[in-house]
Amino acid sequence: MSDAPHRANLVLIDCHDLGRHLGCYGHPTVPSDALDALALQGLLFEQAYATAPQCSPSRAALYTGRHAHDVGMLGLAHAPFGWHLYDGVRHLAHYLGEAGWATAHVGVQHVIRDTPEHVRSLGFDHHAASHTDATTTAAAAVDVVRSATRPYFLNVGFLEPHRDEHGRFKSQPPRAERGVEVPSYLPDTPAAREEMAEVQGAIAAMSEGVGRILAAIDERDDRDDTWVVFTTDHGLAMPRAKATMYDPGLGVALLMRWPAAGLVGGRRLDALVSHVDLLPTLLDGLGLGVPDGLHGRSHWPLLQGVAAPANTMVFAEKTFHTAYEPMRAVRTVRHKLIAHFEVDVMNVPGDVMRSPITATMVDEIVRERPHVELYDLVADPEERHNLIDDPEHADVADELARALVAWMRDTSDPLLDGPVASPYRHATLAKLGLEPDGHPPS
The missing domain is CATH 3.40.720.10 (Alkaline Phosphatase, subunit A)
Structure with missing residues (x-):
């Protein structure tokens, strides 16, 4: 205290x-x-x-x-x-x-x-x-x-x-x-x-x-x-x-x-x-x-100027925005690893999609997802060069992947159990007379 x-x-x-x-x-x-x-x-x-x-x-x-x-x-x-x-x-x-x-x-x-x-x-x-x-x-x-x-x-x-x-x-x-x-x-x-x-x-x-x-x-x-x-x-x-x-x-x-x-x-x-x-x-x-x-x-x-333990990593997530786009990330001072859990082209939020800037960047931002992205944030601060398949960064990739999975487990991330259902899906099932699991009421 x-x-x-x-x-x-x-x-x-x-x-x-x-x-x-x-x-x-x-x-x-x-x-x-x-x-x-x-x-x-x-x-x-x-x-x-x-x-x-x-x-x-x-x-x-x-x-x-x-x-x-x-x-x-x-x-x-x-x-x-x-x-x-x-x-x-x-x-x-x-x-x-x-x-x-x-x-x-x-x-x-x-x-x-x-x-x-x-x-x-x-x-x-x-x-x-x-x-x-x-x-x-x-x-x-x-x-x-x-x-x-x-x-x-x-x-x-x-x-x-x-x-x-x-x-x-x-x-x-x-x-x-x-x-x-x-x-x-x-x-x-x-x-x-x-x-x-x-x-x-x-x-x-x-x-x-x-x-x-x-x-x-x-x-x-x-x-x-x-x-x-x-x-x-x-x-x-x-x-x-x-x-x-x-x-x-x-x-x-x-x-x-x-x-x-x-x-x-x-x-x-x-x-x-x-x-x-x-x-x-x-x-x-x-x-x-x-x-x-x-x-x-x-x-x-x-x-207060007192020496104390500090974060060595921070974590981030996205599951749904305007569409289902599950991803998780871990960042250190030097590196970032991003994991994608569904196949699709990159999604762009609706408000950003209407920007005239977006129209000039479609080929760059609407692209096939890699399973995992890894960046050296010092050498590549704009995160343009994915190093996940670079043998020289294999140890970093392994360390961050293990840290990300441990964080997901420690924080009860439902994504580890499979695709996440949305409230919209649950509401549709209810209108069809079904429970959230898709089965009729018992």
């Missing part, structure tokens, strides 16, 4: 589809001033990774401290997909609410279905501004900050920079006053520059919303005793990023500030960190200890 200041406020802000596309992560054309300032005031994690390159499974692990396949979230929560947390799974809001924190959620949630009843089932006392733009979301969050009883847990979810219903980023004006950067894994074309200007506009609006929340904390004179955390669910909604196991899909921004606990000074931490580590770290730092049965580890000692 931590000896840090107890009963501090916790403001945990997430957003959709950002990856690490911020100024503070080396993207100077992105007008993310409020978030860049937060990084300078607090801590920045340089090697933080999502546990899934897609929304609901990533968020489920982030907020439960357990990998998505172990809590029932093997796909997207919204209709028609309908994945849901297993009964009894505990969200961060459950732990904090039971310990005396007032709990509020504002904006996008997407761990489970986004109705008031479902949000309350996660342990929140208050919910507002679901799926609204950055200005509305920030205003609702500011209202909570100004009125909340201490200590409070405020969870804010920004929709930006998710693509809109037309597959573009036009919910906010584009921004290119500092130039436009096209990520190296995308073709540098006029269409790509146009889209990246839209992305920058969406990120700017989200960052400005974060800035308004931080200003409200300061107005209440709560900066010292408020632990602010910012992250995102996964990478940009672009080819070779969102819904893929490549680093642009799994690498995430992670920023923290808590002056009373010494989380200040613009430190940049290079420890290998998984989203599944965040919940145990938060509970440990708030003096509540680390519950049994979690998959993540607390990095609170690291934040």
Whole structure:
């Protein structure tokens, strides 16, 4: 249990589809001033990774401290997909609410279905501004900050920079006053520059919303005793990023500030960190200890400058997105192994498919799956050269394969038992008068 200041406020802000596309992560054309300032005031994690390159499974692990396949979230929560947390799974809001924190959620949630009843089932006392733009979301969050009883847990979810219903980023004006950067894994074309200007506009609006929340904390004179955390669910909604196991899909921004606990000074931490580590770290730092049965580890000692065991590997998964696409991955500082469990061409999420950039990359991203991919992330940071059949890398491949299988077993991954059935399949069987196993009722 931590000896840090107890009963501090916790403001945990997430957003959709950002990856690490911020100024503070080396993207100077992105007008993310409020978030860049937060990084300078607090801590920045340089090697933080999502546990899934897609929304609901990533968020489920982030907020439960357990990998998505172990809590029932093997796909997207919204209709028609309908994945849901297993009964009894505990969200961060459950732990904090039971310990005396007032709990509020504002904006996008997407761990489970986004109705008031479902949000309350996660342990929140208050919910507002679901799926609204950055200005509305920030205003609702500011209202909570100004009125909340201490200590409070405020969870804010920004929709930006998710693509809109037309597959573009036009919910906010584009921004290119500092130039436009096209990520190296995308073709540098006029269409790509146009889209990246839209992305920058969406990120700017989200960052400005974060800035308004931080200003409200300061107005209440709560900066010292408020632990602010910012992250995102996964990478940009672009080819070779969102819904893929490549680093642009799994690498995430992670920023923290808590002056009373010494989380200040613009430190940049290079420890290998998984989203599944965040919940145990938060509970440990708030003096509540680390519950049994979690998959993540607390990095609170690291934040306090104390030598402690660190991750040597992080793991990721994808089972369903818009289609069945089961894959698992393990990453070290140097290497990554990706295992595919079904044959098909590479699937591309629907929102990314509508991008004009995707049309220029079809031959690259829609291709036959290898059974296993292995990459040297130092020699090949864009993960272009699969080394799985290279004899010189056989030992690395064997070590990572054994680690991946052990992780799947240790976390009760249903994929080891065969193909995973979806809620949609179960619903169809029910309409046909059959049980989930395909047999008539006994």
